[in-house]
Amino acid sequence: xxxxxxxxxxxxxxxxxxGCDDSWGDDGDDEHECATPSRPIERASGALSNGRxxxxxxxxxxxxxxxxxxxxxxAAGARFSLDFRTSSELPAGVGxxxxxxxxxSLVGGDGTGFxxxxxxxxxxxxxxxxxxxxxxxxEVLSVTRLSLSRTLPPPEPNEWGCTPGAPxxxxxxxxxxxxxxxxxxxxxxxxGSTRLGGGLDYTWESLTPDVLVVSNPxxxxxxxxxxxxxxxxxxVRGGGHEEVFDVRVDAAPIPDETESAGTxxxxxxxxxxxxxxxxxxxxxxxxxxxxxTTGDxExxxxxxExxxxxxETSGGSK
Amino acid sequence: xxxxxxxxxAALFAAACSPSYDGLRMTVLEGASxxxxxxxxxxxxxxxxxxxxxxPVSSVDKDYEVSDTVELESTDDGVARVEPGVLVNTWMxxxxxxxxxxxxxxxxxxxxxxxxxxxxxxxxxx
Numbered sequence: 001x002x003x004x005x006x007x008x009x010x011x012x013x014x015x016x017x018x019g020c021d022d023s024w025g026d027d028g029d030d031e032h033e034c035a036t037p038s039r040p041i042e043r044a045s046g047a048l049s050n051g052r053x054x055x056x057x058x059x060x061x062x063x064x065x066x067x068x069x070x071x072x073x074x075a076a077g078a079r080f081s082l083d084f085r086t087s088s089e090l091p092a093g094v095g096x097x098x099x100x101x102x103x104x105s106l107v108g109g110d111g112t113g114f115x116x117x118x119x120x121x122x123x124x125x126x127x128x129x130x131x132x133x134x135x136x137x138x139e140v141l142s143v144t145r146l147s148l149s150r151t152l153p154p155p156e157p158n159e160w161g162c163t164p165g166a167p168x169x170x171x172x173x174x175x176x177x178x179x180x181x182x183x184x185x186x187x188x189x190x191x192g193s194t195r196l197g198g199g200l201d202y203t204w205e206s207l208t209p210d211v212l213v214v215s216n217p218x219x220x221x222x223x224x225x226x227x228x229x230x231x232x233x234x235x236v237r238g239g240g241h242e243e244v245f246d247v248r249v250d251a252a253p254i255p256d257e258t259e260s261a262g263t264x265x266x267x268x269x270x271x272x273x274x275x276x277x278x279x280x281x282x283x284x285x286x287x288x289x290x291x292x293t294t295g296d297x298e299x300x301x302x303x304x305e306x307x308x309x310x311x312e313t314s315g316g317s318k
Numbered sequence: 319x320x321x322x323x324x325x326x327x328a329a330l331f332a333a334a335c336s337p338s339y340d341g342l343r344m345t346v347l348e349g350a351s352x353x354x355x356x357x358x359x360x361x362x363x364x365x366x367x368x369x370x371x372x373x374p375v376s377s378v379d380k381d382y383e384v385s386d387t388v389e390l391e392s393t394d395d396g397v398a399r400v401e402p403g404v405l406v407n408t409w410m411x412x413x414x415x416x417x418x419x420x421x422x423x424x425x426x427x428x429x430x431x432x433x434x435x436x437x438x439x440x441x442x443x444x
Binding site: 046048050090094102103104105108120122123125126130131132133135137180 | 364365367369400404409412413414435440
C-alpha cells in the first residue's frame with residue numbers, strides 16, 4: 001500500500017464551515033432554515049413522491065447527526081436508520097408501510113436499522129400490506145479518503161437556531177499545534193469528493209507519542225495534545241481505510257516582553273525568553289483545556305455540524 | 319331444437335361482448351433505467367426496483383374495463399417480488415436475488431399468462 005503524508009495544515013478559511021454545513025443539503029421542511037446549498041429534494045422524497053424518507057443517525061460517528069439532512073451516499077460498512085412518512089395526499093387505505101432493503105449492498109429494515117456491507121446501489125422500499133408505496137435508491141460507496149477538520153468552539157446560534165459562519169483560520173494561516181496546547185479534530189469519510197453518511201468505527205493512533213498524544217472519547221472526534229516540538233504522526237482508520245496525517249507541533253510562542261515589561265529594553269528581551277516558555281506552557285494548558293471541553297461536547301452531541309468549523313485536510317492513504 | 323339454437327346464439331353473443339386476453343401493455347413509470355419491461359419478459363438488476371403500469375390488451379373489439387381485476391404474482395419471491403402500486407394498474411417489482419422466475423398474470427381470477435423474469439447481478443446489469 002502506498003503511504004503518502006501531507007502536512008496537517010489548515011490553509012483556507014471556509015466561511016460556510018460554521019453552523020450550517022456546506023455539503024449536506026436540507027430537504028426544505030422547516031420554516032426557518034439555515035441558508036445552505038440544498039441537495040436535490042427528490043433524494044429525500046421517495047422516487048414516486050408518495051412520501052418522504054428521513055435519515056436517522058444511530059450513532060455519533062455518523063457525520064449527519066444533528067444536520068437533519070439526507071446524505072448523498074453511504075459509506076460501505078456504515079450503519080444508519082430510516083423512517084418514512086407517507087404523503088398526506090395519499091388515500092388512507094394505503095396502510096402503514098414497513099421499510100426493507102432490496103439488494104446485497106444494504107441489509108436491514110424497520111426496527112433493526114440498516115447496514116451497508118457492500119459497495120453498490122441498493123433500494124429501500126416502503127411497502128404496506130395493501131400496496132408498495134414508494135422507494136429510494138441508496139448508493140453505497142467505499143471510503144477512499146478521510147479528512148480531518150479542527151473543531152472550533154460553537155458560535156452563538158441566531159434566533160432560528162442557525163449558527164453563523166464559525167471563526168476559521170485566516171487564509172494561509174497554519175493552525176499547527178503548540179507544545180502544551182491541544183485541540184480537537186473530527187474525521188469525515190469521503191468517496192472521492194462525496195461525503196459519506198452512516199456510522200463507522202474509527203480508531204486513532206499516534207505514531208509519535210513523544211510528540212503528539214491522541215485521545216478519542218468516541219465517535220469521529222479526537223483530541224490532540226502536543227507534547228514536544230516536532231512532526232507528530234496521526235493514523236486514523238475507518239471504513240476499511242486508513243490515512244496518516246502529519247501534525248506539526250511547534251515550540252510555544254515567546255511573548256513579546258517589550259510590551260508586557262514596559263520600558264525594560266534589551267534586558268527584558270532576554271528575560272522574556274526564559275519567562276516566555278514558562279508562561280506559554282501555562283497558557284497552553286489553559287487553552288488545551290478549553291479545546292478539550294469543546295471536543296468532548298462534540299463527541300457527546302455527535303459532532304453537530306453546527307458546532308464545527310475550521311479547515312479540512314486530507315492525510316495520506318495507506 | 320329451437321332452444322338449443324337460442325343458447326348457442328346467446329353464448330356467442332356473450333363471448334363477443336367479453337375481452338379476450340392478448341397480452342399486457344406495460345409502461346415503465348419509475349425506477350432502474352436499465353430495466354426492461356415487456357409482456358414478453360422482464361429484466362431487472364439485483365437490488366433495484368422498477369415501477370410500471372400494466373394494462374391487459376384484448377384481441378377483440380371489447381376492451382377490458384377498470385372493473386376487471388388484474389393480479390400479478392411472482393412465482394418466486396426470493397428472486398423477484400411484485401407488489402401492487404398505489405395507483406390503479408401500477409406495480410412495483412423488486413430485484414431480490416439474481417435468478418429467473420415468472421410473473422403470473424391473473425385476470426378476474428383466471429391465469430392468462432406467465433411472464434418470464436430475470437434478475438441479473440449488478441455487475442452484469444451495469
